Amino acid sequence: xxxxxxxxxxxxxxxxxxxxxxxxxxxxxxxxxxxxxxxxxxxxxxxxxxxxxxxxxxxxxxxxxxxxxxxxxxxxxxxxxxxxxxxxxxxxxxxxxxxxxxxxxxxxxxxxxxxxxxxxxxxxxxxxxxxxxxxxxxxxxxxxxxxxxxxxxxxxxxxxxxxxxxxxxxxxxxxxxxxxxxxxxxxxxxxxxxxxxxxxxxxxxxxxxxxxxxxxxxxxxxxxxxxxxxxxxxxxxxxxxxxxxxxxxxxxxxxxxxxxxxxxxxxxxxxxxxxxxxxxxxxxxxxxxxxxxxxxxxxxxxxxxxxxxxxxxxxxxxxxxxxxxxxxxxxxxxxxxxxxxxxxxxxxxxxxxxxxxxxxxxxxxxxxxxxxxxxxxxxxxxxxxxxxxxxxxxxxxxxxxxxxxxxxxxxxxxxxxxxxxxxxxxxxxxxxxxxxxxxxxxxxxxxxxxxxxxxxxxxxxxxxxxxxxxxxxxxxxxxx
Ligand code: ATP
Ligand code: MN
Numbered sequence: 001x002x003x004x005x006x007x008x009x010x011x012x013x014x015x016x017x018x019x020x021x022x023x024x025x026x027x028x029x030x031x032x033x034x035x036x037x038x039x040x041x042x043x044x045x046x047x048x049x050x051x052x053x054x055x056x057x058x059x060x061x062x063x064x065x066x067x068x069x070x071x072x073x074x075x076x077x078x079x080x081x082x083x084x085x086x087x088x089x090x091x092x093x094x095x096x097x098x099x100x101x102x103x104x105x106x107x108x109x110x111x112x113x114x115x116x117x118x119x120x121x122x123x124x125x126x127x128x129x130x131x132x133x134x135x136x137x138x139x140x141x142x143x144x145x146x147x148x149x150x151x152x153x154x155x156x157x158x159x160x161x162x163x164x165x166x167x168x169x170x171x172x173x174x175x176x177x178x179x180x181x182x183x184x185x186x187x188x189x190x191x192x193x194x195x196x197x198x199x200x201x202x203x204x205x206x207x208x209x210x211x212x213x214x215x216x217x218x219x220x221x222x223x224x225x226x227x228x229x230x231x232x233x234x235x236x237x238x239x240x241x242x243x244x245x246x247x248x249x250x251x252x253x254x255x256x257x258x259x260x261x262x263x264x265x266x267x268x269x270x271x272x273x274x275x276x277x278x279x280x281x282x283x284x285x286x287x288x289x290x291x292x293x294x295x296x297x298x299x300x301x302x303x304x305x306x307x308x309x310x311x312x313x314x315x316x317x318x319x320x321x322x323x324x325x326x327x328x329x330x331x332x333x334x335x336x337x338x339x340x341x342x343x344x345x346x347x348x349x350x351x352x353x354x355x356x357x358x359x360x361x362x363x364x365x366x367x368x369x370x371x372x373x374x375x376x377x378x379x380x381x382x383x384x385x386x387x388x389x390x391x392x393x394x395x396x397x398x399x400x401x402x403x404x405x406x407x408x409x410x411x412x413x414x415x416x417x418x419x420x421x422x423x424x425x426x427x428x429x430x431x432x433x434x435x436x437x438x439x440x441x442x443x444x445x446x447x448x449x450x451x452x453x454x455x456x457x458x459x460x461x462x463x464x465x466x467x468x469x470x471x472x473x474x475x476x477x478x479x480x
Contacts (some may be wrong), residue, residue, distance in 0.1 A: 009042035011076060017086050022073045023047055024096065025061075026125060029108045031062045036090075038072065044127045048087040056093060066108055067099030067125075083378055113467055114429065115190060116204040120471055128287060129281035133470055135273055136456050142272035143225060143246055143452075146265055152248060157208025159227065163431060164198050170232045171203035172241075204229035207449060210381075210434050212249040213410060216445055217437045223248040233475050237464045238353070238401065242473040249447035253394040255383075255409040258446035259319065259369050262396060262405050266367075266455070267313045273459055274309055281306060281459075288461040301400070302365075305461035308399065317367040319394065323347065325370055328363060329355055350377045356395075356402040368397045374384050380424045382408035384416055394448070398458050407448020416436040 006021045017442030025047075034053060037046035049072045051061075064070065074090040081087070106126065116123040123129045147154065160174050176197040177183035184192040193201040208224040215222045223245045231241060248265075260408050263441065274281060285305040292300045320328075329335055329344040329351075342352050351370075360368050363431060372390040375382070382391035396405035411417045417438055421428050428435065456468040466472040471480045 005040075005071070007383065008038065008040045008045070008047045009043040010244055011088075012043065012045055012084065012086065014086075017076055017078045019076055020074065020091075021076050021088065021212050022071060023049070023088060024071045025069070026098075027064055027066055027068045027070060028065060031196075033061055036064060036070070036072070037123070038070065039130075041130060043279060044130050045084070045279070048084055049074070049093075050087055050089050052089070053092070058449060060093060060095065063095045063098055064093070065099050065101035065104070067101070067104035067106060068095060069097035069099070070094065071096055104166070113464065117466055117472070124470075127283060129467075131277075131283045131287075131469065132460050132462065134280050134457070135277050135284070135460055136468060138273045138277050139269050139456060139459060140225075140452070142269040144267075145272070146268045147221075147223045147248065150221065152223045153215065153219040155212060155215045155219075155222040155224050157205065157210070157211040157224045157226060157247075159205055160198075160202050161205045161211075162198070162202050163210060164171050171206055172229050172231050174198075174202045174204060182411065183306050206230055207245065208247050209249065209447060209449065210365065210431070212447060213381075213434070213445065214437055216249040216447070217441065217443070220251045221248070229379075233396075235475055237466075238454060240465055240469060240474055243465075243469065244452035245449045246452060247447060249445065251443050251445045253409070253446040254444055255371060255394060255446060258407055258409060258448060259371070259394055262394070262407065262448050262450070263317050263343070266396070266450075269455070270309055270459055274306075274313070281309070284460050284462075291463075308461075312367060312398075315366055317369050318364045319369045319371065321371050322351075322373045322390070324357075325351070325368075327358055329358065332358065332363070334358055343393070346375065348374050353402040355396045357400075357463045360397045360399050360402075365399075367399065370395045370397065375420075378408070380420050380426050381410050381417070383411045386419065392446075396448075398454070400456050400463075401458050403451075404454045404458065405448050405450045407446065409444065409446040412438060412442040412444055414442070 005024045008023055008025060011021060011023065012131055013249040023038060023040065025038040028037040028039050028046055034051050036051065037047040038049050039046045071094040072088055072090045073092040074088045077089050079085060079087040106122055116126065116129065124133060125304050144154065177191065185191045194433050206228055208226060212222055212224050226244065228245045229242050232239065248261065252260065288305045326344060326347050334340060334346050337372055342356055344355065371394045372385060373393045374389060375384060375391045378391050378393045382393050384391055392409035394407050395403050398404040413419065414435065418428055418435065453465050453468050457465055460468060462468055466474065
């Protein structure tokens, strides 16, 4: 058997010493032809492998370079140096993979996040990205754990769909037709999708919600957790063209149940990361602190990362209506002094990210759940309130990010739903399968969508969403 190694994390964490072990990993640094800092990705902490002087031939020594992959066998002993409890006194070193130190792009020094984005295939081997992606993993695991404990069924909604959940467009087309102009056409010159692979026009999904609702009408509680795609040309630090979304859908739930679940859910997964990824979060807290030092005093955040996470899990989210939010924004000094790019003049406008961030960061200084938005700025399936103007929607806004969750109680009344669809020019024939849920055993139900990368941004304290997904897709970029 080749792999009888000990994970570096386990080795560093164990209280024992004076036993033999084998470790494998990638060389971070090699000092004085004697001290190898070795990392295997299980933790940001390296094991110090000590090569006894004269024990290795010249050629092997030369091949221990930054980036090289090695196997080291030896004795785990209490460390004399500071910074680590144990080290490995090597009796044998085998080079598994060479790395030309001249050409290896990751030098043992600080690289900019922009540079690392260009070498995303190697950035996993840095401390920052090691920490980010271990935290991302933990959050994903905690999401499944949370819903599993609550008895939710994990539903795999389709990635290729013929429906557009929001009726909003911005979708990537899926076709096997040639793109050279020879695709079959109808008499009027439009593309004849009847002859395409699926016999109709299809897209990559923007949301699994509609399918999720179907399943909730059988299992009561379901959630999806999968990739979604939006061909929106948003070059922001919060938008990706391919991102992961978690979408629970609950039968027998109203807007308040929905908010309660969303708040409990967010706190649960953040707490999970705090308990299980302390070391990585402490590293990221430190990283953010250093980054903040580059900023002018008045732009620095009041809380450190860990402090912010503690605060979020230990305090209630503020819950206010859209109408209350508009009043706060309109009356704010920020608005009066015309500091918003989009001034708030009246009821009915959609909130821009600057408004969301004002509410969360300046006014309430905590996450905010905004409810009961004007129906005209929300999707057709949201439940209509009795006032005739608003719908039972809720968005959760997080400090530093803005919208992190979008959800609503769904319109379960068939007549109200179809009337609204007609008003909004959503074809009812194409969504006949969806309307069946309202025909056969409808019930009050609700759900929400949480953008996974926005949550990872929040928890890691990173500022650009392209740094919290392994291989980001955004306009003009689909490398790796
Ligand atoms: P925004 O106004 O920020 O573009 P949205 O209103 O389009 O968001 P929804 O359609 O409600 O968002 O999607 C649900 C959740 O998915 C959002 O709350 C957000 O967390 C996330 N999300 C939406 N679009 C993107 C994107 N392009 N990249 C990453 N996450 C996204
Ligand atoms: Mn959007």
